Amino acid sequence: xxxxxxxxxxxxxxxxxxxxxxxxxxxxxxxxxxxxxxxxxxxxxxxxxxxxxxxxxxxxxxxxxxxxxxxxxxxxxxxxxxxxxxxxxxxxxxxxxxxxxxxxxxxxxxxxxxxxxxxxxxxxxxxxxxxxxxxxxxxxxxxxxxxxxxxxxxxxxxxxxxxxxxxxxxxxxxxxxxxxxxxxxxxxxxxxxxxxxxxxxxxxxxxxxxxxxxxxxxxxxxxxxxxxxxxxxxxxxxxxxxxxxxxxxxxxxxxxxxxx
Numbered sequence: 256x257x258x259x260x261x262x263x264x265x266x267x268x269x270x271x272x273x274x275x276x277x278x279x280x281x282x283x284x285x286x287x288x289x290x291x292x293x294x295x296x297x298x299x300x301x302x303x304x305x306x307x308x309x310x311x312x313x314x315x316x317x318x319x320x321x322x323x324x325x326x327x328x329x330x331x332x333x334x335x336x337x338x339x340x341x342x343x344x345x346x347x348x349x350x351x352x353x354x355x356x357x358x359x360x361x362x363x364x365x366x367x368x369x370x371x372x373x374x375x376x377x378x379x380x381x382x383x384x385x386x387x388x389x390x391x392x393x394x395x396x397x398x399x400x401x402x403x404x405x406x407x408x409x410x411x412x413x414x415x416x417x418x419x420x421x422x423x424x425x426x427x428x429x430x431x432x433x434x435x436x437x438x439x440x441x442x443x444x445x446x447x448x449x450x451x452x453x454x455x456x457x458x459x460x461x462x463x464x465x466x467x468x469x470x471x472x473x474x475x476x477x478x479x480x481x482x483x484x485x486x487x488x489x490x491x492x493x494x495x496x497x498x499x500x501x502x503x504x505x506x507x508x509x510x511x512x513x514x515x
């Protein structure tokens with residue numbers, strides 16, 4: 256998963272995302288959802304294309320080469336601005352085909368890492384269990400700073416977690432930009448490095464690392480390490496973004512051509 260760094264650290268070792276003691280009800284303009292219409296998917300893809308071009312010099316041809324093969328197996332968690340129907344944050348998830356193939360697993364099996372995929376999944380306790388690929392994350396530039404910085408990213412993480420759980424997913428795989436890996440670990444999300452992996456150049460990111468995450472480990476880890484952030488991550492208790500559970504229903508984002 257490649258992205259620009261969505262927040263910066265502040266204070267004694269922790270990122271200052273937003274206040275947690277004086278939360279106000281979401282204003283309603285920003286909405287977290289799994290993209291379920293052509294317009295919502297197009298908004299997610301437009302933001303992905305713009306951020307990846309600006310941040311990693313990934314042209315449309317590069318994006319098509321890397322992700323076009325996975326179009327029918329892609330689903331999108333997205334923060335939508337209902338004022339203009341644009342996306343201000345998005346994650347692309349890739350679901351496995353009948354053989355279990357995922358982009359991350361295919362990529363890490365080849366150069367530069369040349370990892371054993373079965374060994375990586377077995378070490379994480381995910382052998383023969385439902386695993387999805389967290390392929391991309393993008394946040395609009397205007398939502399990477401200011402008083403509410405980080406909330407779009409945290410909302411996406413909540414959407415990813417709740418939607419995955421509802422769909423019966425037990426683990427994620429990804430190749431994380433190292434800056435994002437550090438941020439997510441500070442937030443209490445227990446991404447772990449695949450055995451034998453190290454930090455390498457990957458698709459425009461100068462330093463990225465293959466990782467896995469066991470979803471069962473997330474709640475206890477979040478509550479122990481970041482009790483201030485856990486309500487947002489686990490329950491969708493967000494300041495300025497509405498998070499209706501119906502918008503994260505497992506039936507959303509699925510078409511007849513997609514493999515569940």
